Amino acid sequence: MLTIKQVGDFRKAIAWAEASQKQLPFSLSQGINKTAFEVREGLNKGTISAFDKPVRFTQKAFLVTKSTKRKLKASIYAQDKKGKDRARYLRFGVKGGRRPQKGFEGFFLHKVPNDGTIKSNSYFVPGPHVKINDSGNVTQAQLKKITRGLSLAKKGGFFIGTPRNHSFRPGVYKRDGNRLLPFFFATTDKPSYTGRFNIEKIGETIVNRRFIKYTQAFLDKNIKAQLAGR
Numbered sequence: 175m176l177t178i179k180q181v182g183d184f185r186k187a188i189a190w191a192e193a194s195q196k197q198l199p200f201s202l203s204q205g206i207n208k209t210a211f212e213v214r215e216g217l218n219k220g221t222i223s224a225f226d227k228p229v230r231f232t233q234k235a236f237l238v239t240k241s242t243k244r245k246l247k248a249s250i251y252a253q254d255k256k257g258k259d260r261a262r263y264l265r266f267g268v269k270g271g272r273r274p275q276k277g278f279e280g281f282f283l284h285k286v287p288n289d290g291t292i293k294s295n296s297y298f299v300p301g302p303h304v305k306i307n308d309s310g311n312v313t314q315a316q317l318k319k320i321t322r323g324l325s326l327a328k329k330g331g332f333f334i335g336t337p338r339n340h341s342f343r344p345g346v347y348k349r350d351g352n353r354l355l356p357f358f359f360a361t362t363d364k365p366s367y368t369g370r371f372n373i374e375k376i377g378e379t380i381v382n383r384r385f386i387k388y389t390q391a392f393l394d395k396n397i398k399a400q401l402a403g404r
Contacts, residue, residue, distance in 0.1 A: 189401060197396035199243040205389030206241040210248035213380045214238050217250065217373055224267055224371035229311065235260035250377065267371040272364035278317050282334055282346060282358070286324045289335030292344045292360045301345065301356035320346060320357060332357070 217236045221228045239249040252261035275283075279298050282288070300306060305316045323332040336344040337354055346358040 190397065193397045193400045194393065197393060197400060199246065201389055201393035201396050202246050203241045203243045204392040205385055206246060206248045207238075208388045208392075209381055209385045210238045210240070210250055212384055213250050213377045216376050216380050220371065220373070220376050221264075221267075229307075232260065232264070235264055264371070268373055278312065281321075286321065286334065289333070291336040292334065293362055296344075296360040296362055297365060298346065298358040299361055301358055303348070303355045304357050320348075323348065 214236045218233055221232050221235065225232060235252045236250055237253055239251070241248040252264045254261040275295075275297060279296070282298060283292065283294055283296065300312060305313055307313050320332050324334065332346060332348050334346050336342070337347060340354065342354065342356065344360040345356055346360075348355040348357060
């Protein structure tokens with residue numbers, strides 16, 4: 175901060191004002207970026223309380239596009255890259271609504287053998303023989319096991335469709351001798367989510383608490399550095 179002990183100390187005041195004007199855009203950019211990364215951390219941590227045992231994929235969903243002194247804007251967003259599309263699923267925790275088909279559901283419907291009795295807009299609900307992880311999701315090991323065993327003709331393997339001569343629902347089943355073990359049940363009822371992840375409130379709280387403080391600290395530091403180098 176500037177301190178003028180004598181009324182005539184205008185040179186110091188002018189130098190400080192010039193340095194302040196020159197360093198302000200860079201300091202604002204630094205303040206924006208530091209705040210943005212703190213917002214990202216807050217949102218990633220917020221998934222833990224907003225969702226039931228979220229996996230690491232969800233806890234690391236948010237990324238930052240940094241500000242520059244020529245473009246004083248930073249963006250915090252959920253990754254939407256193909257194969258790592260966190261945004262597609264997180265938006266239902268933010269706004270609520272009915273979720274889209276998951277990757278393995280589309281795989282069961284369109285990429286592996288089935289008897290054609292399951293509607294293309296179906297979802298798959300885990301049955302009693304499916305192993306799920308601590309987050310309540312089907313494990314990759316389980317899906318790989320089912321995929322390897324999928325065959326409409328293979329005895330002792332898995333099949334997708336509607337069992338004949340049974341009252342069982344359409345789904346994914348495993349043959350075990352004369353028994354059929356249900357792994358997934360197919361349904362056209364769309365799973366729904368209630369909006370419970372208030373990202374705007376989290377972001378606004380952090381920005382209101384941190385941005386001015388960080389920017390002022392960077393501005394003071396940059397002004398001192400410039401004046402010291404004169």
